[in-house]
Amino acid sequence: MTGPVTLADIRAAAERISDTAVRTPLVPFAPADPGRPLWIKPESLQPTAAFKLRGAYNKIKQLLPEARERGVVAHSSGNHARSVAWLAQRLRLRAVIVMPDTAPANKVDAVRALGAEVVLVPPSERDTHGFVLAEKYGYLPVPPFDDPAVVAGQGTVGLEIMEDLPDADVVLVPVSGGGLAAGVATAVKALRPTTLVIGVEPDLASDAAQSLREGRRVAWEPERTYRTVADGLRTTGLGVVPWEQIRRHLDEIVTVGEEQILDAVRRLALDARLVAEPSGAVTFAAYLAGETTGKHVAILSGGSVNPELLARVLTRPDLQEAPHDR
Amino acid sequence: MTGPVTLADIRAAAERISDTAVRTPLVPFAPADPGRPLWIKPESLQPTAAFKLRGAYNKIKQLLPEARERGVVAHSSGNHARSVAWLAQRLRLRAVIVMPDTAPANKVDAVRALGAEVVLVPPSERDTHGFVLAEKYGYLPVPPFDDPAVVAGQGTVGLEIMEDLPDADVVLVPVSGGGLAAGVATAVKALRPTTLVIGVEPDLASDAAQSLREGRRVAWEPERTYRTVADGLRTTGLGVVPWEQIRRHLDEIVTVGEEQILDAVRRLALDARLVAEPSGAVTFAAYLAGETTGKHVAILSGGSVNPELLARVLTRPDLQEAPHDR
Structure with missing residues (x-):
């Protein structure tokens, strides 16, 4: 699109x-x-x-079946992270979530509990590190809003x-x-x-x-x-x-x-x-x-x-x- | 019925x-x-x-138009009272609510704020006094459940x-x-x-x-x-x-x-x-x-x-x- x-x-x-x-x-x-x-x-x-579930799911569904091979990556400290992790768990995709190292432990734990891999980065890299990982490992990005x-x-x-x-x-x-x-x-x-x-x-x-x-x-x-x-x-x-x-x-x-x-x-x-x-x-x-x-x-x-x-x-x-x- | x-x-x-x-x-x-x-x-x-709104409204609607002349009476200290008072206000009916004199002031105030008349009685009379008033003044009873x-x-x-x-x-x-x-x-x-x-x-x-x-x-x-x-x-x-x-x-x-x-x-x-x-x-x-x-x-x-x-x-x-x- x-x-x-x-x-x-x-x-x-x-x-x-x-x-x-x-x-x-x-x-x-x-x-x-x-x-x-x-x-x-x-x-x-x-x-x-x-509401974040709606946009994340509309994006991820259009990335299937490729996302099954490559996994998805998202950056967020909040509801977008949770939505992507939850969807990935249901769809049996690998999900990598980039979160700032300042995020509260309970939010990090909640995302991990949904089976996602969390990568902690300094806040200044939160919005960019996901694309670095995507480039390096082939994960498909699921942006929080700019898509x-x-x-x-x-x-x-x-x-x-x-x-x-x-x-x-x-x-x-x-x-x-x-x-x-x-x-x-x-x-x-x-x-x-x-x-x-x-x-x-x-x-x-x-x-x-x-x-x-x-x-x-x-x-x-x-x-x-x-x-x-x-x-x-x-x-x-x-x-x-x-x-x-x-x-x-x-x-x-x-x-x-x-x-x-x-x-x-x-x-x-x-x-x-x-x-x-x-x-x-x-x-x-x-x-x-x-x-x-x-x-x-x-x-x-x-x-x-x-x-x-x-x-x-x-x-x-x-x-x-x-x-x-x- | x-x-x-x-x-x-x-x-x-x-x-x-x-x-x-x-x-x-x-x-x-x-x-x-x-x-x-x-x-x-x-x-x-x-x-x-x-949910109390459902039963109260089903009852009151079947009492119209007579209830417009006579008003309704209900006994309750909680959600039924609030529902009857709220419905009576919308339907422009007179409503008398019998409440125990032990009811918290905020619940009494909430019912009064909806325009209902509150009659406080000892707890032992809560379930019967409404019928006394109905008999005496002609109000139509809206029971909380036994109807x-x-x-x-x-x-x-x-x-x-x-x-x-x-x-x-x-x-x-x-x-x-x-x-x-x-x-x-x-x-x-x-x-x-x-x-x-x-x-x-x-x-x-x-x-x-x-x-x-x-x-x-x-x-x-x-x-x-x-x-x-x-x-x-x-x-x-x-x-x-x-x-x-x-x-x-x-x-x-x-x-x-x-x-x-x-x-x-x-x-x-x-x-x-x-x-x-x-x-x-x-x-x-x-x-x-x-x-x-x-x-x-x-x-x-x-x-x-x-x-x-x-x-x-x-x-x-x-x-x-x-x-x-x-």
Whole structure:
């Protein structure tokens, strides 16, 4: 696949991944303001806890049967690594995962437990060492976002949203490397151009907001993005493939603060009974802070939360109930 | 409706409640043993946090338009109260909720916030005072479980399970007053008699297990059932209507301990990204402890968990990971 990702690519991906990815429901959020009803798309209910499974599987399935001979390689410290390892285990492929040597031991152990081989590298080599290994040993790379097949796979989230709620007015999607935002914006705009597709980033990792504002791909230093609690959104910049889709199809990117993100994690658990990681809660935070009207969908992108962090936000007296809880 | 609840009653209920109740998905539980795969039916995703909405709505809809004149009355300290209050607010009915004066202030406030009138009574009058008020003021009672329309409404959970997984081998359902267990067992057995339908109770509130064993409806003293952390399963005995269905259609009732219930709450949050209240987690606890084979479904009946309790189980070092997490 070359050139921009199309709705046809996304439809083909939906067919390809249907035997493994969960078709997540739209869950109505009961306490929502009647003037701006909200549905949550809980990608946290995927077997690997996040939407990443969709793009990784759409890519890997197209690499078969060659991947059976050569194995696959991926770089990630989070949900992409887990998805590739999980898929490789099911498909009986060799998987090599490149992770930064700063990754928490439990994340490294989780990937190893799925049978993948972990290669630890300094953080500065995380995004490149996989390609070095691919070159040297012939492994097939499964990129986390900068790949048309991966973008098309993530776009199936948008396709499902418009199938289930064809008159959605606003779709809120987290932005990091941009794979999910690019795929969702492409699908939604192709099916209903008047629906607003709004990206959401933490204030502390708002490189994509700056990129869209300036009309060019801007990268932030890792030291800068690593300040946010939303660890899944710390990527230093948009991928080339996602950027082409995002600048065409995404209406805007809004940002949310750290306290808003933590409050959103808490309220999703208590008011929607859904466990979200901070990165997965940014869209709900943006909904709570926003003033857009009509039917909203917030994509809850993942649920791999640190148990201590979740416990902490559940018992924080300083995170008050918002007025529309009443 | 008189006589036993039938599959036709449950199908009619499904049609009746489809404009309001969420058709919850079956969520595959990824870490399950391949020999006994598990799907979770998360009724916690209903707008009122529990399956209770189904039965209450099936009942109330059949009371319209008379209920518009007379109002409705219900007794409950938990999810049934919340469901009736929420439905009454949407349907613009007067609702009176009888609650024990021992109910936590936040639960009373939540019901009041939905516009219902709360009448506090001593715990011993909780189950009868609603009928006194109905007699005196003409309110129409919406019983929590001992009513054919309520049982038929809860049975839609079983209908959906068999539509989504027609070859399910084992369905695990919590038992308290018995409305859910009766409805689910009726639906499942009518559609596939070989599927095992297993009720689950806390050891500390296992009046229904004793009833099924002895072939007669046994009641336990409130002081006895109130020892379990599973506050939604503290009802003192099965209802008459549910009992008739349960003794015919439920294969067995198993029980789980308090530590198993808390561990299940923790693992549902971290491994399935679903917030469960202790009562909602008993089926998952039974699955983890069980030895049945084939395709399992565990009904997660509700998610109104106390935030402090959830925070506590998330950080308890003594609740160890089970071996098949690895």
